[in-house]
Amino acid sequence: MHTVIALDAMGSDKAPRPEIEGALQAARHHGVRVLLVGPEEQLRADLERYPGARRLPVEIVHASEVITMEDKVDAIRGKRDSSIRVGLRLVREGKAAGFVTAGNTGAAMATAKVVLGALPGVDRPALAAAFPTALNTAAILLDVGANVDCNATNLAQFAVMGDIYCRSIFGKKHPRVGLLSIGEEEGKGNDLTREAFPLLKRLPINFVGNVEGRDLYNGDVDVIVADGFVGNVALKTSEGVARLVRAVLKETLKTTITRQVGAYLSRHAFSDFKKRLDHTEYGGAPLLGIKGVCIITHGSSNTNAIKNAVRVAAEFAEGKVNESIERELAGLSVAVTP
Amino acid sequence: MHTVIALDAMGSDKAPRPEIEGALQAARHHGVRVLLVGPEEQLRADLERYPGARRLPVEIVHASEVITMEDKVDAIRGKRDSSIRVGLRLVREGKAAGFVTAGNTGAAMATAKVVLGALPGVDRPALAAAFPTALNTAAILLDVGANVDCNATNLAQFAVMGDIYCRSIFGKKHPRVGLLSIGEEEGKGNDLTREAFPLLKRLPINFVGNVEGRDLYNGDVDVIVADGFVGNVALKTSEGVARLVRAVLKETLKTTITRQVGAYLSRHAFSDFKKRLDHTEYGGAPLLGIKGVCIITHGSSNTNAIKNAVRVAAEFAEGKVNESIERELAGLSVAVTP
Numbered sequence: 001m002h003t004v005i006a007l008d009a010m011g012s013d014k015a016p017r018p019e020i021e022g023a024l025q026a027a028r029h030h031g032v033r034v035l036l037v038g039p040e041e042q043l044r045a046d047l048e049r050y051p052g053a054r055r056l057p058v059e060i061v062h063a064s065e066v067i068t069m070e071d072k073v074d075a076i077r078g079k080r081d082s083s084i085r086v087g088l089r090l091v092r093e094g095k096a097a098g099f100v101t102a103g104n105t106g107a108a109m110a111t112a113k114v115v116l117g118a119l120p121g122v123d124r125p126a127l128a129a130a131f132p133t134a135l136n137t138a139a140i141l142l143d144v145g146a147n148v149d150c151n152a153t154n155l156a157q158f159a160v161m162g163d164i165y166c167r168s169i170f171g172k173k174h175p176r177v178g179l180l181s182i183g184e185e186e187g188k189g190n191d192l193t194r195e196a197f198p199l200l201k202r203l204p205i206n207f208v209g210n211v212e213g214r215d216l217y218n219g220d221v222d223v224i225v226a227d228g229f230v231g232n233v234a235l236k237t238s239e240g241v242a243r244l245v246r247a248v249l250k251e252t253l254k255t256t257i258t259r260q261v262g263a264y265l266s267r268h269a270f271s272d273f274k275k276r277l278d279h280t281e282y283g284g285a286p287l288l289g290i291k292g293v294c295i296i297t298h299g300s301s302n303t304n305a306i307k308n309a310v311r312v313a314a315e316f317a318e319g320k321v322n323e324s325i326e327r328e329l330a331g332l333s334v335a336v337t338p
Numbered sequence: 339m340h341t342v343i344a345l346d347a348m349g350s351d352k353a354p355r356p357e358i359e360g361a362l363q364a365a366r367h368h369g370v371r372v373l374l375v376g377p378e379e380q381l382r383a384d385l386e387r388y389p390g391a392r393r394l395p396v397e398i399v400h401a402s403e404v405i406t407m408e409d410k411v412d413a414i415r416g417k418r419d420s421s422i423r424v425g426l427r428l429v430r431e432g433k434a435a436g437f438v439t440a441g442n443t444g445a446a447m448a449t450a451k452v453v454l455g456a457l458p459g460v461d462r463p464a465l466a467a468a469f470p471t472a473l474n475t476a477a478i479l480l481d482v483g484a485n486v487d488c489n490a491t492n493l494a495q496f497a498v499m500g501d502i503y504c505r506s507i508f509g510k511k512h513p514r515v516g517l518l519s520i521g522e523e524e525g526k527g528n529d530l531t532r533e534a535f536p537l538l539k540r541l542p543i544n545f546v547g548n549v550e551g552r553d554l555y556n557g558d559v560d561v562i563v564a565d566g567f568v569g570n571v572a573l574k575t576s577e578g579v580a581r582l583v584r585a586v587l588k589e590t591l592k593t594t595i596t597r598q599v600g601a602y603l604s605r606h607a608f609s610d611f612k613k614r615l616d617h618t619e620y621g622g623a624p625l626l627g628i629k630g631v632c633i634i635t636h637g638s639s640n641t642n643a644i645k646n647a648v649r650v651a652a653e654f655a656e657g658k659v660n661e662s663i664e665r666e667l668a669g670l671s672v673a674v675t676p
Contacts, residue, residue: 145430148528190486236551
């Protein structure tokens with residue numbers, strides 16, 4: 001029995017190529033049945049170019065509209081037949097166990113909240129991003145942008161959901177959960193983190209207290225909880241630093257012949273390095289706390305990133321992550337804001 | 339006539355050596371008169387080991403106590419004769435034009451606010467950090483931790499102060515000032531940034547709108563305004579990414595002989611690279627908006643970092659940055675929260 005995952009064929013910057021190839025690879029290597037959602041004629045023609053595609057469980061579901069990265073809220077609402085909305089409807093109707101998109105993050109989150117709704121016990125779904133640490137493990141940061149202006153109860157629910165996601169998908173037995181703040185002691189932080197700290201302390205999780213921005217990557221913590229504004233700033237700042245480092249290194253390695261030779265000899269180290277820091281291995285960011293599975297990957301996603309996101313969506317559904325979230329939040333004092 | 343700068347001799351991780359050498363270099367190369375603040379006997383003995391030190395305008399001012407990085411608020415308040423407090427008193431009494439410390443940032447900010455007080459028109463002083471961009475220019479982020487839970491008026495004042503600091507110390511004619519948020523359009527962000535946006539738009543500065551975390555390092559913006567919590571998270575996250583990149587690169591370059599040879603040949607590129615990203619060139623973070631000059635540098639500061647911080651403190655005083663802040667804030671609608 002294959003798990004069925006709906007995949008937005010029109011999401012990534014180079015769509016639909018990474019989506020088609022990612023779908024074929026996920027079908028071949030991970031035994032997932034993929035519903036490619038997008039303009040049927042175009043996708044059919046594209047798909048036929050791949051030898052062997054017919055023998056793999058990849059099907060097309062028609063969607064006539066595409067949401068672009070530039071579309072504003074009104075445009076997004078107006079596109080009733082967008083590949084994002086059609087894909088999420090497949091999940092609501094039980095025709096797919098999950099949905100994956102590399103498209104407009106804001107549109108995907110907003111549409112998922114409307115089409116699927118929140119799980120019982122969840123006030124606010126949260127977007128969870130995974131990234132590499134110095135210890136070669138993955139760390140998870142949430143929320144990275146589904147909610148700005150959170151309250152302490154929201155953060156406590158994020159902690160529970162992040163803990164379950166880390167255990168289910170990354171296989172950590174007792175994830176260390178930290179609260180992103182600006183100082184390690186309990187009293188340090190802003191009004192929100194000071195209010196959230198005692199709530200997180202009372203949860204049945206391995207809460208390690210406040211962590212700072214520099215702890216995100218040192219491997220000392222597995223799940224980092226933040227307000228969606230702060231989490232988004234941290235994530236995008238990290239992207240900015242990584243880009244700066246690459247640019248400066250590239251420039252300085254070009255300036256003399258000796259350096260060029262040196263760079264040539266160590267070129268495999270640089271590709272290893274790139275791979276170690278590569279977000280495409282982590283399978284995208286799930287929107288935790290909705291009725292269904294919705295995973296959002298970077299717009300620059302390549303075939304490998306899409307394949308991994310489809311694999312993680314299937315694991316998410318098979319691992320019954322949502323059932324765990326519902327069960328563990330029920331009975332907790334942080335279940336729903338009074 | 340030498341500008342006089344008081345320097346906390348006991349602040350850095352390796353104090354007092356970087357402080358003594360930084361003081362001597364600032365005195366020799368930048369014509370600054372330095373008052374080294376700390377335990378007199380020890381400092382006198384240390385200073386005498388440097389040939390030629392006697393001919394340079396470096397003097398010792400006694401302070402019997404030292405604030406450590408671990409000291410809590412009560413301990414800090416209790417140390418009435420700490421090198422930080424004595425140094426700041428020299429500024430208040432007009433015996434020094436500015437104060438530099440590589441010590442406990444929280445202690446330095448709190449003590450500066452108490453000993454010196456805020457400039458007329460300033461609600462909240464802000465700590466401003468400078469860092470390198472991909473275009474080899476400097477960008478300034480403020481506040482990086484002096485205030486959590488700011489209001490919109492605070493952010494507008496930060497914008498004015500950051501603009502003046504950038505013009506005075508970094509020589510930019512019309513600094514591009516951005517508001518750190520999570521989306522470029524005016525409506526994007528949290529309650530605070532949405533309220534601050536129209537205030538910043540009305541200021542007589544070159545306001546370029548919202549910027550995202552990844553814009554911090556691309557050189558498109560010169561001054562980035564944020565709440566002290568968010569700014570601190572962005573700054574420390576950047577440190578974390580930079581550390582991760584260094585660690586991973588070092589590791590991958592060691593794994594084979596070819597790579598080791600490559601790394602050897604390109605070693606000067608790596609030291610260039612390190613220099614380009616080196617925060618020690620920027621002269622530390624000034625606490626903007628206080629009556630006097632107070633510059634806080636990293637605890638890991640070396641001689642060069644201290645020398646540059648002393649130089650910048652002198653330039654700050656000579657450039658009459660505080661007079662500009664007072665003058666430009668007076669008459670603006672963001673002068674003081676009603």
